[in-house]
Amino acid sequence: MIRFAEKQTDRKTEFLAGLTTFFTMVYIIVVNPVILSDAGVPFEQAFTATVIATVVGTLWMAIFANYPIAIAPGMGLNAYFAYSVVGSHGGISYETAFSAVFVAGMLFLLLSLTPLRSKLIEVIPDSLKHGITAGIGLFIAFIGLRLTGIIQAHPQNLVALGDLHAPSAVLTLIGLAVTLILMMRGVNGALFYGMVVTGIIAYATGQLHFDKGIVSLPSLPEGLIITNPFAAIGDVIGHSLYAVVFSFLLVTLFDTTGTMIGVAQQAGLMKGNTLPRAREALLADSVATTIGAMFGTSPTSAYIESSTGVAAGGRTGWTALAVAVLFVIAAFFSPLVGAVAGLSAITAPALIIVGSLMISNIAHISWHQLDEAFPAFLIILSMPLTSSIATGIALGFISYPLLKIARGRWRDVPLLLYVLAVLFFLQLAFLPH
Numbered sequence: 191m192i193r194f195a196e197k198q199t200d201r202k203t204e205f206l207a208g209l210t211t212f213f214t215m216v217y218i219i220v221v222n223p224v225i226l227s228d229a230g231v232p233f234e235q236a237f238t239a240t241v242i243a244t245v246v247g248t249l250w251m252a253i254f255a256n257y258p259i260a261i262a263p264g265m266g267l268n269a270y271f272a273y274s275v276v277g278s279h280g281g282i283s284y285e286t287a288f289s290a291v292f293v294a295g296m297l298f299l300l301l302s303l304t305p306l307r308s309k310l311i312e313v314i315p316d317s318l319k320h321g322i323t324a325g326i327g328l329f330i331a332f333i334g335l336r337l338t339g340i341i342q343a344h345p346q347n348l349v350a351l352g353d354l355h356a357p358s359a360v361l362t363l364i365g366l367a368v369t370l371i372l373m374m375r376g377v378n379g380a381l382f383y384g385m386v387v388t389g390i391i392a393y394a395t396g397q398l399h400f401d402k403g404i405v406s407l408p409s410l411p412e413g414l415i416i417t418n419p420f421a422a423i424g425d426v427i428g429h430s431l432y433a434v435v436f437s438f439l440l441v442t443l444f445d446t447t448g449t450m451i452g453v454a455q456q457a458g459l460m461k462g463n464t465l466p467r468a469r470e471a472l473l474a475d476s477v478a479t480t481i482g483a484m485f486g487t488s489p490t491s492a493y494i495e496s497s498t499g500v501a502a503g504g505r506t507g508w509t510a511l512a513v514a515v516l517f518v519i520a521a522f523f524s525p526l527v528g529a530v531a532g533l534s535a536i537t538a539p540a541l542i543i544v545g546s547l548m549i550s551n552i553a554h555i556s557w558h559q560l561d562e563a564f565p566a567f568l569i570i571l572s573m574p575l576t577s578s579i580a581t582g583i584a585l586g587f588i589s590y591p592l593l594k595i596a597r598g599r600w601r602d603v604p605l606l607l608y609v610l611a612v613l614f615f616l617q618l619a620f621l622p623h
């Protein structure tokens with residue numbers, strides 16, 4: 191049940207938070223089908239599947255887990271699906287790749303029902319938990335800077351300052367200034383109103399236009415891609431896609447867990463070392479991944495963009511409910527959504543500002559203890575550099591036990607952490623990313 195109780199929030203704040211999260215993540219209903227169609231998935235099929243997976247996962251999160259966290263197909267895993275899995279291993283079709291996603295989703299679902307679920311969260315040392323939140327903060331800010339061209343590619347240094355005179359950069363900086371001023375003045379929903387003001391300026395200056403109109407009816411699913419679970423399992427066995435299933439499972443499990451911990455910590459919703467209702471929260475993602483695979487999308491994940499809604503005051507499932515309802519509405523407004531989602535300057539200020547809020551977590555890391563500090567530092571450093579939450583977590587999990595052993599404190603590390611370190615090592619060393 192969704193409850194406001196003792197969370198110091200109200201319906202209006204939650205709705206504004208939902209709007210904020212929605213606008214920072216709605217690009218996915220355009221971008222995800224574009225990426226998946228590179229692998230041959232029909233665009234309309236992927237569009238509908240993206241909306242269905244997002245609505246199912248986010249509604250589940252709202253109703254059963256009561257967290258202000260949205261679920262949608264992850265940007266890392268759609269690229270992995272389209273560019274590393276489909277066509278590899280001697281010509282894997284997208285239908286077979288969806289079988290692998292389906293089986294990974296089912297395994298994740300089973301895992302979410304076992305005690306291992308809460309163990310996974312409790313076993314993560316505090317310094318790594320804070321490192322994950324801070325790393326996500328840097329990553330999200332980097333995404334905002336990169337998408338708008340404020341930071342751009344550089345042949346020697348990889349990244350460099352972009353052209354600050356470019357319209358997109360100027361618009362972002364104006365949006366950033368407007369949003370920060372609104373926040374300084376204590377305006378509720380400043381992140382969302384900042385987007386509205388930026389959108390209006392974009393329209394007035396000709397950067398935002400609605401060439402394809404506003405409304406269009408969503409197409410119905412052309413049919414399920416996976417109808418028989420046993421056939422899907424047979425497909426995975428027949429093509430020996432074990433490593434692919436393992437990668438999907440490991441990445442989605444740790445991306446989602448890391449993101450949930452990060453966002454819950456930001457929202458003040460962690461109870462000590464534990465995430466209350468972790469079962470329902472993980473089920474939201476595993477159910478969405480499984481159903482999404484049946485309709486035709488790559489695995490879902492808890493979305494880092496949810497942190498913008500939390501920064502806007504979202505504390506309960508009402509925020510997620512608003513996101514889910516807005517995604518249903520968005521399915522009818524795909525031309526409008528496409529136009530706004532195509533102009534990243536509108537949402538980038540929220541991503542950059544939220545990054546600055548999330549990095550405050552580094553204050554809780556024991557920097558004077560190298561065996562605690564260095565793994566956290568690796569996580570914070572590598573999330574933006576590798577554009578992968580799961581890789582950041584993997585590096586932290588591998589280095590943590592190693593440093594504890596080097597310090598003679600190997601007994602302080604729970605057995606499960608050693609097991610995870612080995613699994614992450616094997617994945618990083620031997621499987622494609």
Ligand SMILES: Nc1nc2[nH]cnc2c(=O)[nH]1
Pocket residue numbers: 263264265266267445446449491492493494495579
């Ligand atoms: N946590 C998370 N958030 C995202 N937002 C967009 N893509 C992703 C992803 O792959 N993982």
